[in-house]
Amino acid sequence: MRRITCIATLCCLAATAQAADVHLLTAAHIHTSNPDQPQAQAMAWDESGRVLAVGDADDLQARYPDAEHIDAGDATVVPGLIDAHGHLMGLGYALMQADLVGANDKAEVIARLRAYEKTLPDDAWLLGNGWDQNDWPEKTFPTAADLDAAFPDRPVWLDRVDGHAGWANSAAMKAVEAAMPDGESLAGDWQPDGGRILRADGKATGVFVDGAMDLVGKVLPEPDAAYRTQALERALAAAARDGLTGVHDMGVSADNLALYRQFADAGKLTLRIDAYANGDSKALDDLCQHGAYHHPDGRLEMRGVKLFIDGALGSRGAALLADYSDEPGNRGLLVTDPETYEGIVRKARGCHLQVATHAIGDRGNRIVVDTYERVLGDDAKSDHRWRVEHAQIVSPEDIPRFAPLGIIASMQPTHATSDMPWAEERLGKERLFGAYAWQRFLHSGAHLALGSDFPVESPDPRLGLYAAVTRQDRDGQPPGGWLPDQRLSAAEALRGFTADAAYAGFDEKEVGRLAPGLRADFVILAADPLAVPASQLDDLQIESTWLDGKPVYEADKAAKL
Numbered sequence: 001m002r003r004i005t006c007i008a009t010l011c012c013l014a015a016t017a018q019a020a021d022v023h024l025l026t027a028a029h030i031h032t033s034n035p036d037q038p039q040a041q042a043m044a045w046d047e048s049g050r051v052l053a054v055g056d057a058d059d060l061q062a063r064y065p066d067a068e069h070i071d072a073g074d075a076t077v078v079p080g081l082i083d084a085h086g087h088l089m090g091l092g093y094a095l096m097q098a099d100l101v102g103a104n105d106k107a108e109v110i111a112r113l114r115a116y117e118k119t120l121p122d123d124a125w126l127l128g129n130g131w132d133q134n135d136w137p138e139k140t141f142p143t144a145a146d147l148d149a150a151f152p153d154r155p156v157w158l159d160r161v162d163g164h165a166g167w168a169n170s171a172a173m174k175a176v177e178a179a180m181p182d183g184e185s186l187a188g189d190w191q192p193d194g195g196r197i198l199r200a201d202g203k204a205t206g207v208f209v210d211g212a213m214d215l216v217g218k219v220l221p222e223p224d225a226a227y228r229t230q231a232l233e234r235a236l237a238a239a240a241r242d243g244l245t246g247v248h249d250m251g252v253s254a255d256n257l258a259l260y261r262q263f264a265d266a267g268k269l270t271l272r273i274d275a276y277a278n279g280d281s282k283a284l285d286d287l288c289q290h291g292a293y294h295h296p297d298g299r300l301e302m303r304g305v306k307l308f309i310d311g312a313l314g315s316r317g318a319a320l321l322a323d324y325s326d327e328p329g330n331r332g333l334l335v336t337d338p339e340t341y342e343g344i345v346r347k348a349r350g351c352h353l354q355v356a357t358h359a360i361g362d363r364g365n366r367i368v369v370d371t372y373e374r375v376l377g378d379d380a381k382s383d384h385r386w387r388v389e390h391a392q393i394v395s396p397e398d399i400p401r402f403a404p405l406g407i408i409a410s411m412q413p414t415h416a417t418s419d420m421p422w423a424e425e426r427l428g429k430e431r432l433f434g435a436y437a438w439q440r441f442l443h444s445g446a447h448l449a450l451g452s453d454f455p456v457e458s459p460d461p462r463l464g465l466y467a468a469v470t471r472q473d474r475d476g477q478p479p480g481g482w483l484p485d486q487r488l489s490a491a492e493a494l495r496g497f498t499a500d501a502a503y504a505g506f507d508e509k510e511v512g513r514l515a516p517g518l519r520a521d522f523v524i525l526a527a528d529p530l531a532v533p534a535s536q537l538d539d540l541q542i543e544s545t546w547l548d549g550k551p552v553y554e555a556d557k558a559a560k561l
Helices: 002-020 057-063 088-095 106-117 170-179 213-217 225-241 254-265 282-290 338-350 362-381 413-419 423-427 430-434 438-444 461-470 490-496 499-504 534-539 555-560
Strands: 023-031 039-045 051-055 068-071 076-079 081-086 126-131 156-160 165-168 195-200 203-210 244-252 272-278 300-308 354-359 387-390 408-411 448-450 522-525 542-547 550-554
Touching: 023 057, 039 057, 051 057, 081 448, 081 461, 081 499, 088 126, 088 225, 088 244, 106 126, 106 156, 156 170, 165 170, 165 213, 170 203, 170 213, 195 213, 203 213, 225 244, 225 254, 225 542, 225 550, 244 254, 244 300, 244 354, 244 499, 244 542, 254 272, 254 282, 254 300, 272 282, 282 300, 282 338, 300 338, 338 354, 338 362, 354 362, 362 387, 408 438, 408 499, 413 461, 423 430, 438 448, 448 490, 448 499, 461 490, 461 534, 490 499, 542 555, 550 555
Parallel strands: 023 068, 023 076, 081 244, 126 156, 244 272, 272 300, 300 354, 354 387, 387 408, 408 448
Antiparallel strands: 023 039, 039 051, 076 522, 156 165, 165 203, 195 203, 522 542, 542 550
């Protein structure tokens, strides 16, 4: 009898300990992105951060009476938001450079650079990012002379907003020429592979497009370990503040993967990173030699490679099937030779890796889809989930090819609203039919994953939701939205940043939905994104961001800092 009592007591103690390790969240609305149970008012998870149950608040409180109870009140909970295309170290570096985003003219650029220069040592390069000549009255590319009067001796290098062009002053170009072999210079009519040096009368003007940017990149001072660590810390903090719990990090070097791993080993990785190797590089060779990489804590993996086929529309580097409407004779750039590109795709396939390719122009997209079709062959219907990053301007003939080939369209809603003031000038009206065509992709049966391409755009997914649903700028222009038939519903947009983004990274059994067995990654919002007017989506208040059932950002605590 005494033995039975002891066993019963031990069972009760075990049950109590188990209940104490359960956390229970209640909220006015929980949108799960799970079609089997789209709505709930409560969610329970264990100490490991795995969801135990999702459902009615009374039922779960009865099931877990001793759980730690977190009452979110009138707030709304959504799955952790995943950016399906970003550049984490790029964001960190951008946050440590002069911010030129939104500068209305070259005078404002100079003013911002002068203010930032005061923070620099005398021998440092002046680095900045985010300029866009399309925002300026003259809408033409700048020149080195625009910078030289203010910065005659300090080298200046400024990345364009899309990352596909850079602007140098004369001091920076002198540094480039000093590193070139004897007898070579930036002058002449030669062009680097996959790029373009803008010239006037045979002399470099100061703007370098796509592959030409590497000429400057080779002479830039290498960031040291402390700088890289600080950049990553800033990027992670920004992501958590914006409600991101995951990012598909496009173009990650072996060195940056090692830095991420150090953070993961130390428990400092507050973002779930799906890293994609930076082209035919050491990172890709490591994957081919050792297989896909997965960190034990589940917050870092690399199982794919990011490639490039063309440039960007804003710098007229996107590869088009016909001339640019505003620059006859120019059809853009192929930054990778198609034969070389196909060889890398075949290499990745042989290593059993996922392929993601940057393609913006209709010619670039066609080359990628044609290549995927040839390389996949009879395996086109396998679960490969190869991706086209941006799929920005696609021929109407090619959009229906994505779904049968199992190709994911990885697209960025804010690109449409950033480009809409000048896209028709670049393309003409007819090509807009296949431009930023989100609904056409969905109706074709293709999977659509959404992201931002930060730091090209803001990492804030609320801006992506707003752009997807309204196709307007933040002033509500144009009325009714630009090409409004391609707008997404709020539910479609939210799915693109949650369940569909997770699917694009082979992560649907881990994240992207709130369902038993999955990780408790979620965001608590002050209002319901599926109920508020579309015009308010960009201003949704993020109360907290949670990863594995633990907060990585809390607005109340941040406000007190």
